[in-house]
Amino acid sequence: MSVLVFVETDGGEVKKSSLEALYYGAKVAAQLHTTATALVIGPAATDLTTLGQYGTAEVLHASDARLAQANPMAYAGVVAAAAENAEVVVIAKSSLGDALAARAAGKLKAGLVSNVTELPDTSAGFRVKSSIYTGKAFAVTEMKAGKKILTVKKNAVSPELTDASASVKPFAPALPDADFAAKVLSTEKASGELSLSDADIIVSGGRGMKGPDHWQPLLDLAQALHAATGCSKPVSDLDWRPHHEHIGQTGIKVSPNLYIACGISGAIQHLAGVNGSKVIVVINKDPEAPFFKAADYGIVGDVFEILPRLTQAAKEQLGS
Amino acid sequence: MKILVCISVVPDTTAKISFTDGDTKFNKAGVQFIAGPYDDYALSRAVELKEQSGGTVTVLNVGDADAEPIIRKALAVGADDAIRVNAEPTDAYFVAEQIAAIARQENYDLILMGRESIDFNGGQVHGIVGELLGIASFSPVMKLDIDGTTARFAREIEGGKESLEASLPLVLGCQEPIAEWKIPNMRGIMTARTKPLKVVEPVGHDSLTQVTQFELPPAKGAVKMIPAEDAGQLITLLRTEAKVL
Numbered sequence A: 001m002s003v004l005v006f007v008e009t010d011g012g013e014v015k016k017s018s019l020e021a022l023y024y025g026a027k028v029a030a031q032l033h034t035t036a037t038a039l040v041i042g043p044a045a046t047d048l049t050t051l052g053q054y055g056t057a058e059v060l061h062a063s064d065a066r067l068a069q070a071n072p073m074a075y076a077g078v079v080a081a082a083a084e085n086a087e088v089v090v091i092a093k094s095s096l097g098d099a100l101a102a103r104a105a106g107k108l109k110a111g112l113v114s115n116v117t118e119l120p121d122t123s124a125g126f127r128v129k130s131s132i133y134t135g136k137a138f139a140v141t142e143m144k145a146g147k148k149i150l151t152v153k154k155n156a157v158s159p160e161l162t163d164a165s166a167s168v169k170p171f172a173p174a175l176p177d178a179d180f181a182a183k184v185l186s187t188e189k190a191s192g193e194l195s196l197s198d199a200d201i202i203v204s205g206g207r208g209m210k211g212p213d214h215w216q217p218l219l220d221l222a223q224a225l226h227a228a229t230g231c232s233k234p235v236s237d238l239d240w241r242p243h244h245e246h247i248g249q250t251g252i253k254v255s256p257n258l259y260i261a262c263g264i265s266g267a268i269q270h271l272a273g274v275n276g277s278k279v280i281v282v283i284n285k286d287p288e289a290p291f292f293k294a295a296d297y298g299i300v301g302d303v304f305e306i307l308p309r310l311t312q313a314a315k316e317q318l319g320s
Numbered sequence B: 001m002k003i004l005v006c007i008s009v010v011p012d013t014t015a016k017i018s019f020t021d022g023d024t025k026f027n028k029a030g031v032q033f034i035a036g037p038y039d040d041y042a043l044s045r046a047v048e049l050k051e052q053s054g055g056t057v058t059v060l061n062v063g064d065a066d067a068e069p070i071i072r073k074a075l076a077v078g079a080d081d082a083i084r085v086n087a088e089p090t091d092a093y094f095v096a097e098q099i100a101a102i103a104r105q106e107n108y109d110l111i112l113m114g115r116e117s118i119d120f121n122g123g124q125v126h127g128i129v130g131e132l133l134g135i136a137s138f139s140p141v142m143k144l145d146i147d148g149t150t151a152r153f154a155r156e157i158e159g160g161k162e163s164l165e166a167s168l169p170l171v172l173g174c175q176e177p178i179a180e181w182k183i184p185n186m187r188g189i190m191t192a193r194t195k196p197l198k199v200v201e202p203v204g205h206d207s208l209t210q211v212t213q214f215e216l217p218p219a220k221g222a223v224k225m226i227p228a229e230d231a232g233q234l235i236t237l238l239r240t241e242a243k244v245l
């Protein structure tokens, strides 16, 4: 019984969060004295033999033309077919990953734990730690089912690469027509934008940014740091920023290495979405803003004065 | 059109989370429970769809009797009747099995729920229900319109959204801005008291996962303040001290 890792691509490129998941899967396989297999679905621009660097010897590639567009139901079918001999299926947390994990769990009658934050304890049984209550606590869950699916949060492991290369095999399971019954009418996607779930650094703005026309200083810093951009709920409710940037309890939950909050008060519902971050920086003109209590570094002052200074320092020191 | 809305009963978003019994049980003392905020979006849209084109909205909760005031609130917002499956919602597969068992008898056109519950944040139930019923499921859905037996909806994808069209029946995990949260009015609260709330016993299952231990995150260290005039120094510290740049 092996470990299967679903490797997600975006525009054909393998996502960074999936490389972490792959490394995670290889570690689990080592713990269970078995091997990890990667499963790539859809067209791949990345050279898939390089996935060997993350600890997998074999890559299955399902490249049927109908899989070119990410379709959670069809993808779940492919994952379930590839998981026939797997005990553990590892999937990086993402909106696609979540949706297909649930369908695959239904197909396989697998135990499923979401938001896993560490490698499992396999010394007796199979126990995993995951983030619950939107980051306000953790649970250790015993997984008793013969098949187990884990969705893994960013930063659960830090990959150490080898120079191994993987062999790539085509994988062509039956694809039921029913999984393609929904018609995609249109797709709107910000191109070239770093996705929040993949970003190591996020610069995020709140109502303190004053309005949609004042975002440039924040975007400049994000660019200098190669960061993704996020926002608080009122900001997306007011249409200052697109909804997919909304972070928090009712938005996207992120766990980057660095989260920089600009003019965000730090309401508990916002904190819930960011408290998995390694380092939090808060910039707010109000020294009493609750966000400072959750921060590692803080600057009290006007965002419109501070952001340009940070951008300049970043450009000088990072040469960006 | 027959719509089923599944609601989770969860601690209020501002609740302080703690555990008892050697960190093996959630501490309910002093915690206010609410219907999951995402479930509230699903309910609000269901009621709007009913107001537009008729039909019925049934609310379903898997939970104990303490959930009933919250179920009544959903009735006050405009659902017609409710079902409570009398069981502790121990894992997503179990909850999905309960929903699927009821849906098999009732043939709903639409099964709506939040994209995830805010206690375990799994986002699993809708997908498993869809799979158990053999019908399509989508999540997170942020816009939904129904035209006869066709649903047109938008799903959030990373960095954007995808607009889709599919035939009913469907299972959808919902999020904002699918609808505005509805607040019950006095008339709604009065009529909710006499709307039917049926209690049924769960169907059997074998538990696939079991939480053995809870933990709270380690306390955050003190924040290091940097003077605004020296803002650039932050970049230095992030590089050399925190090592995140």
Ligand SMILES: Cc1cc2nc3c(=O)[nH]c(=O)nc-3n(C[C@H](O)[C@H](O)[C@H](O)COP(=O)(O)OP(=O)(O)OC[C@H]3O[C@@H](n4cnc5c(N)ncnc54)[C@H](O)[C@@H]3O)c2cc1C
Pocket (backbone or CB within 6 Å): A205, A206, A207, A208, A209, A231, A232, A233, A234, A235, A246, A247, A248, A249, A250, A251, A262, A263, A264, A265, A266, A267, A268, A269, A270, A273, A283, A284, A285, A286, A289, A301, A302, A303, A304, B013, B037
């Ligand atoms: C059920 C529920 C779910 C929710 N989910 C979410 C969620 O997922 N995400 C989320 O973000 N919120 C969520 N909220 C809303 C949340 O409670 C707060 O209202 C929201 O986070 C506040 O956003 P904000 O910090 O941008 O705005 P505000 O609270 O208005 O804060 C603005 C901040 O900017 C500062 N400021 C103003 N001008 C400047 C300046 N020139 N320079 C520097 N600082 C400045 C102010 O001091 C203030 O601290 C939820 C609420 C509920 C009830």
